[in-house]
Amino acid sequence: MSIRDTYVQKLKNRINELNAEIDGLAEEINSVGPEAKIRYYKQLESLRERRKGVEDSIAELQKAVDSPWEDLKQGLENSWEVLKASLAEAKSEFERGYRKGRDED
Numbered sequence: 015m016s017i018r019d020t021y022v023q024k025l026k027n028r029i030n031e032l033n034a035e036i037d038g039l040a041e042e043i044n045s046v047g048p049e050a051k052i053r054y055y056k057q058l059e060s061l062r063e064r065r066k067g068v069e070d071s072i073a074e075l076q077k078a079v080d081s082p083w084e085d086l087k088q089g090l091e092n093s094w095e096v097l098k099a100s101l102a103e104a105k106s107e108f109e110r111g112y113r114k115g116r117d118e119d
Contacts, residue, residue, distance in 0.1 A: 018075070018083050025072050025090070029065065035101060036061055042108055050111050057104045064097045 015023075036058065043054045071090045078086050 018078075021087065022072060022076050025068075025075075025094070028094070029069060029072070032065060032097070032101065035105070036065070039104060039108055046111060054104075054108060054111070057107065061097070061100055061104055064093070064100055068093050068097055 039054070039061075040058055043051050043058070046054065068090065071086065071093055075083055075086045075090060
């Protein structure tokens with residue numbers, strides 16, 4: 015297995031982990047009020063769009079010839095960091111909203 019193939023597999027594993035986190039957030043939406051649901055669904059949709067962009071970049075990386083794949087790798091790493099930050103922000107907002115909703119009960 016080449017270095018690129020190993021890297022691509024590592025990224026696919028990270029995407030699978032991210033999918034599990036997104037699915038967990040989607041399940042939590044059921045416990046919030048209607049206004050919060052709308053906001054959270056929008057955040058999830060944004061996360062899914064960014065995830066799709068990263069998945070597309072992974073596919074492009076797989077198809078790249080050996081020489082430019084390093085350039086694609088850097089762009090993919092940048093996209094991955096943005097996606098991770100977006101997920102962290104969404105999780106934080108979900109937790110704040112959940113705590114706020116519990117405090118109001």
